[in-house]
Amino acid sequence: MIRLSFAPMEGVTGPVFRRVFKEVFGGVDTFYTPFLSANQNHSFKKREKREYLPYDPMLVPQVMAADPLDFVWAAKLLKDAGYSEVNLNLGCPMATVVSRKRGAGLLKDTEVLRRFLDAVFSQEGLPDISVKTRTGFETSEQAAQLGKLYAAFPFCEVVIHPRAREEFYIGRADIEAFKLMRAELDCPVCYNGDIRTTGDIERLKTDPGGVDHFMIGRGLLADPALALKIKGVCETEDRRRVYDFLNRLWDAYMGELSGERDVLFKMKELWYYLEWHYPEEAELIGRIRKSRSAAEYRSLTMQVLNR
Ligand SMILES: Cc1cc2nc3c(=O)[nH]c(=O)nc-3n(C[C@H](O)[C@H](O)[C@H](O)COP(=O)(O)O)c2cc1C
The missing domain is CATH 1.10.1200 (Non-ribosomal Peptide Synthetase Peptidyl Carrier Protein; Chain A)
Structure with missing residues (x-):
């Protein structure tokens, strides 16, 4: 049985969108909040609180931070709000995010990232931590090296979007980079990138194969019935x-x-x-x-x- 998740999309997949999508379509098992920004103020904005309150069992909150202790603050707060899993954003390619060493900005220097993860995982009382990552900063040649680094920490899942930061969302997701990163990991892995049709899922079931969790973003915005089609619940265009x-x-x-x-x-x-x-x-x-x-x-x- 495969699991489908709606990708977090800042400015698009907020709470109102998620509620109406569930009412009319659904077919998705898990939603992720667009990134919540954790900074030294240690308080979320009203708009951000509306993302995760009230508690929603189908939701995984996603957090972006430059300082590991800000991430830890947010993860613990979200645990207190009922969430057993919190996702770390290591994928956002926006220049304003990257220049402040957040999102994909943390992929630039693996030593900085290692120190960030050391500081996070040395804390007690965290919820389960998953990560949503790209496969490199400049190029996906970093994929295996990053995979090795993630393998050294107790992530409950690694969501891999196989593009480098420099690629933003251009070109095709790189299945080979996905495989290189996955080969280093023992934990569950989720595939994300360019799933637009049921045929794409069928292909991914054989190449790379062995994945049972897929995350879809733009494909579900283009065709909101896509998850239902993948699950075989709905076949005709409506x-x-x-x-x-x-x-x-x-x-x-x-x-x-x-x-x-x-x-x-x-x-x-x-x-x-x-x-x-x-x-x-x-x-x-x-x-x-x-x-x-x-x-x-x-x-x-x-x-x-x-x-
Ligand atoms: C407008 C927009 C906003 C996004 N916001 C986020 C975000 O808040 N957090 C995140 O991890 N990824 C974000 N992403 C990336 C998506 O979650 C996803 O990784 C990307 O779109 C590739 O998947 P897809 O080909 O299925 O769309 C965003 C992408 C777009 C286009």
Whole structure:
């Protein structure tokens, strides 16, 4: 039996999105929060608290930190909030994150990373710690070396996104780098990267093979029924279900954000990924992404999906 997780996506897969996605689609076993920033203030912002409160048994909170003791503070706080697992972000490629030696910035120097992990795992009273990592900073030639380093610590799971930081999300996920890192690890491993179709999962079951946990991000934004299709629960295309999903999401964001403009912006971002699934509708979707009012957005969305 395979396990599917929705990848954390900052600005996209927040609590409102996760709730509406579960109501209309589902098929995903675990969700991860977009990264929560732990810094020396040792307090999370209101927006961040809404990510993990109230306790959700399907959720793994993800934390990003430059200082190991800030990570430890956050992990313990999340344990007190009920979470048995906390995920460490070692993958975020954004320049503002990397320059402060957080996210993928910690992959640049393995000695710095080793000291970070030593300081974390020398603490008592932690929840289980998993990590979501890329396979290198400049190139994935670092994959095996990083795998060896992770193997020296008691991670409950390593989620591998086989791209180097310098690749951001460009090009293809590198299965060979995934294999090199996995070969060094004894703990459970999750594969993440470029899963867009049920066929992709079928291929991954044989190459690299032996993986039973897959994490999907953009593929689920493009086709929100993908997890259901992978699990064999839903086989046919159903545009009306996507239409219903987007309508409910619109209403839910209206209750959360500060007005129609912000909601429109958020919805247009989703259409960037939805276009991957409906390439034949590129012209109409291009107009959705340029729409300036809720009325225009609604009418165009209806033309693409309500049939
Ligand atoms: C807009 C956006 C936001 C993201 N935010 C996060 C994040 O908060 N934490 C994280 O670990 N990865 C983040 N990622 C990376 C995804 O979780 C995932 O690793 C990446 O998209 C590759 O998987 P996919 O090909 O299935 O999308 C983000 C990616 C995108 C495109």
